[in-house]
Amino acid sequence: MKSNNKNQEIKIKNSKTKFNPTIDEISAKKLKLKPVGYPFKFSLMENIPLEISNEKLFEDYAKEQWLGIELKKESYLFDQKMIPDYAFKILEVEPNNSILTTETKITVDTALNTVSEKIEPKNFNIKFKDIVGQENAKNKVRIIERYVKSPEKFGQWAPQNILFYGLPGTGKTMLVKALANNLNVPLYLVKATSLIGDHVGDGARQIHELYENANKNAPSIIFIDEIDAIALHRQFQSLRGDVSEIVNSLLTELDGINPNTGVVTIGATNNINFLDLAVRSRFEEEIEFKLPTDKERKEILENNIKTLPLNVNINIDKIVKLTKGMSGRDLKQKILKTSLHHALCEEKDEIDMDDIHYALEQSKKKVKNEVKNMYE
Incomplete structure (x- = not known):
């Protein structure tokens, strides 16, 4: 990009010709x-964030x-030196339309480049009656209801950390x-996977911000789905990264x-035996979600x-x-929706x-392919 250097030289000449004041006035x-990042999309390196490990060293590099x-x-x-064509946007300059000199103090706003999306609370219209089966799990979470409604009755014995476990799609x-x-x-x-950031510290910061916001809006519930993604048992740690x-x-x-106070954490996992024991031990109660019985499958299908928009x-x-x-x-996604x-x-x-038989065949093929991929 030699043309950039030439343009920069022209800008310097023009600025000196245009202003022609003392160096202190234009500095x-x-x-x-x-x-x-890069102005062009031409490689796998595009949009990779830049980490500045030594701001003083970067300042000298920039001035050079x-x-x-x-x-x-x-x-x-x-x-135009170490990472050619990598762009830096000028967020602030004092005064504007001035010249970069050896006296210019340079800072880099890397926070804007790495801050993860803030987790906001959500509201849903789902009711207990919409959930078919899982009566044991429904009864178990009643204690959370009683705590939220009458926290003074619990004192230091409040339910704080509950773990849901069971096969995928069972209603956790x-x-x-x-x-x-x-x-x-x-x-x-x-x-849980959204807590793994691009930089060391991103996930930890998100967790602390999450609990800080939940505290501000207490009583509240934090639900961490697929918690095993970040809390695998030590024998599987090599699979999870740092x-x-x-x-x-x-x-x-x-x-x-x-x-x-007033914040209840509910974790969920499909594979409870994969969880790190240190994490698992923090949950005072484990609630299992089971596959539906014949009667429950019939009710789910009927509901x-x-x-469905067609006659059945x-x-x-x-x-x-x-x-x-x-x-x-x-039943909903693989059978009725496919049908x-x-x-x-x-x-x-x-x-x-x-149509139902077609959906069943497609479901069997998918399961076979998933099993095959596991062993390849």
Whole structure:
């Protein structure tokens, strides 16, 4: 990018010709930059954030190549040495339209480049009656209801950390949504994988901010789904990467070292035996979610069939027998939804057993492929 250097030389000449004052009058006193990446999309390196480990060293490096450049707020400076064409946006310059000199103080706003998205509380319209089965789990979470309504009765014995476990699609997330809706309290819904940031410290910061916000809005519920993604048992740690600082931050919050009065943490995992024992021990109660029985599968099918946009001509009792071992989500997504799409593709006015059999076959193929991929 030689043309950039030439343009920079022209700017210096023009600025000196245009202003021609003393160096003190045109010298920039302060300059604040933000790394923003490459102007072109041409490689796997695009949009990789820049980490400044030594700001004083970076300041000397910047002055070496940009000395004499005219600085204007909202314009850009391009690196031409170590990472050619990497752009830095000028966030602040004092005074504006001044020249970078050896006296200019340079800072880099890397926070804007690395801060993770703030986790906000959500509201849902799901009710307990919408959840078929899981009566044991429903009864167990009643203690959380009593605590939120009458915290003074519990004192230091308040329920704080509860663990949901069971196969995918059995209603763990639905139950916590119904619980928050029933209590009319904020629900902080978090996927554990979203806590793993691009830089060391991102996840830990998110966890502390999460609990700080939950405390401000207490009583509230924090739901960390797929918690095993960051808290795998030590024998699987090599698979998870370096997330130790995230786990340590989570343990600090679960231990109550920072008082989280009125905040209930609910973790969820599909594989409870994969959890790190240090994390698992912080949950005072473990609540299992089981696959639906024949009776419950029939009720799930009947409830969801009512919402289908086509007429339905099927044998529900037969489907119940054919779907043994499937979760509620499987019945809705893999069977009914696939059947609907098949009927629509065939330009039919109703869903029949041919569509159901098609969905069952597709489901079996998917399971076979998943098992095959596990061993390849």
